[in-house]
Amino acid sequence: MPDGADTIEAPPVKLHEFQAKQLLHDAGIPIPKGGVAYSPEEAAAVATSLGGTVVVKAQVHVGGRGKAGGIKAARNAHEAREHAASLLGRELKGLRVEKVLVEQAANIARELYLGVTLDRARRRPVVMLSTVGGIDIEEVAVSSPEKIARGWPDPLLGLQPFEARGLAFGAGVPVEQREAVVDVLRRLYGIFTAKDCTLAEINPLFVVADGTVLAGDAKIDVDDNALYRQPVLAAMKEVSAIDLNEEKAREIGFSYVRLDGNVGIIGNGAGLVMATLDAVKLAGGDAANFLDVGGGAKEEVVKAALEIVLSDDRVRSVLINIFGGITRGDEVAKGILDVLAEMKPAVPLVVRLSGTRATEGRALLEGKPLTSRATMDEAAAEAVRLAKAAPAVAARRSA
């Protein structure tokens, strides 16, 4: 089994660089002097107070900001103002820049990579250290994995000094920085556990010309299952307009993910919904979303799910795939009927009920303005056919 890149988990709650750096600072890790600016004027003011060359960095949740033009050096306050003006309000990889971080530029001698994340297969945290910092570490992990030193501390003990030292030796950290790097690594591990992170990364860690170290950039992702005990971090969660439905769904208690197609999907159970998306794909269509209503779906849950899916203008047909285990097919059917009576959706619904009391459920749906199918495959094929047949303008919700 390959190590490294495969263990990097997705970001449930992403922090901005300035927020991540604040956590580093609080934990005693040196960061460049700087401040956040929401306008060109504020950026100029921060640059003036810092003096000398500064870096203006867009604060958006995308990777590869530098390559996308989101990071610019400014020799003075005037240039900082101009760079901030060009960045603020602009879209970077589809996300609008609403704030920039203005930081003192560092005199960089070299760059290191430090990271802590989960290793699922080993069921431990994995700590990574490399002297090849500043570039795409996932590429390094694939092309020259030997350049990344890795350790798997026992979560009950935390990263011990000997382990951190071993990583520093393993990565070939120069003797002048060894102590400082070991210190930063242990503090970073401390953040990883104390703040319920799924990822805590400093990339790059600058080695400044005078030999000291400084966190050049930082990425911190927080486990959303742990937000209840991380109120400060929970408040940092930002929801973009495109994710509003995902957030709304989460509040109701089911999971929704927006996708690129036009067949709306509702199902119970993550695995079953994934299999339903696949069935739609195999039938020649594309799902507009993933929506798992979870177990024991009752009338109001089905209704809330339908509302979210139907509020998506791209949706041309909706496929409801329920396998009744604990959930009863007749109860789900009643929920769907209530929704039909109340909402009168303008796009066709295809319903597949199976499992517990599915026969009774299907009987209830007979003669109603929807299509009922016995199997997942048949239902997916029908939903795709209807989506393709639907005129583009038909997908409007009749309130």
Added chain:
Amino acid sequence: MSVLVTERSRVIVQGVGREGRFHAAQMRKYGTKVVAGVKPGAGGTSIDDLPIYNTVHGAVEATDANASIIFVPAAAAADAILEALDQELELVVAITEWIPVHDMLRVASVLARTSTTLVGPNCPGVISPGKGKVGILPIDSFSSGSVGFVSRSGTLTYEIADLLSREGFGQSTCIGIGGDPIIGLPMPKAVQLLNEDPDTRALVIVGEIGGTDEEDTAAYLRAFGTKPAVAFIAGLSAPPGKRMGHAGAIVTGGQGTAASKVEAFRTAGIPVATRPSEIPQLLREQLS
């Protein structure tokens, strides 16, 4: 004898709220010996004829229980699992979902020092049709037979068990291992249990995107597999970077893709169904 759940199983229920009570009754109806409930502060009382104890220690001492099923809410679930591990139970099934991953890292570290088998969290549990269940799986989908079934999903497990049962493929044991990134019984180990089980003649393995459990399972079977097997992977059409409901189901950094898992099973000589409905036919071909 079956795997994990046997006629010897004596089960306690940790967390006797609405869900815990409902499923305790369901398990008893299925013939499983549910011997006690644990609810701190309610010791000495009884709920639905089930004696309640304050601690797992008290329940085990009084009833000789050797298994536990956990319904305790996420914030206290890791503590409940640790309490069960502390009593060295043979089997612990954690149904609870949304447990913080750092809690599970600590649990996994303790688990490695015990002989307990932890199934889950975020799982439907284990059923040996006709013998018993420690879980929430709906019994109507299952029938007794000789197919060993391991799955990361919940309802998809029921769906596929239903398909198998309809086609005459009863099951020896079905293990729903759970959809979280850190689980007690990873897929390769669950498959190993069934591969070594004399009551199991064939294997059905249902995986999904994310992690490398399926690849590791394929590698295990390539080396040690002794029985015909069929696999299915959910999430073939999932785009990278999107988390599909299960915290574990996500494709990142080119890893954990459905394609890589399908390839791993095929390399091990295990056919992979394109859709669940193909599984019975593939199994028939493997067995002939």
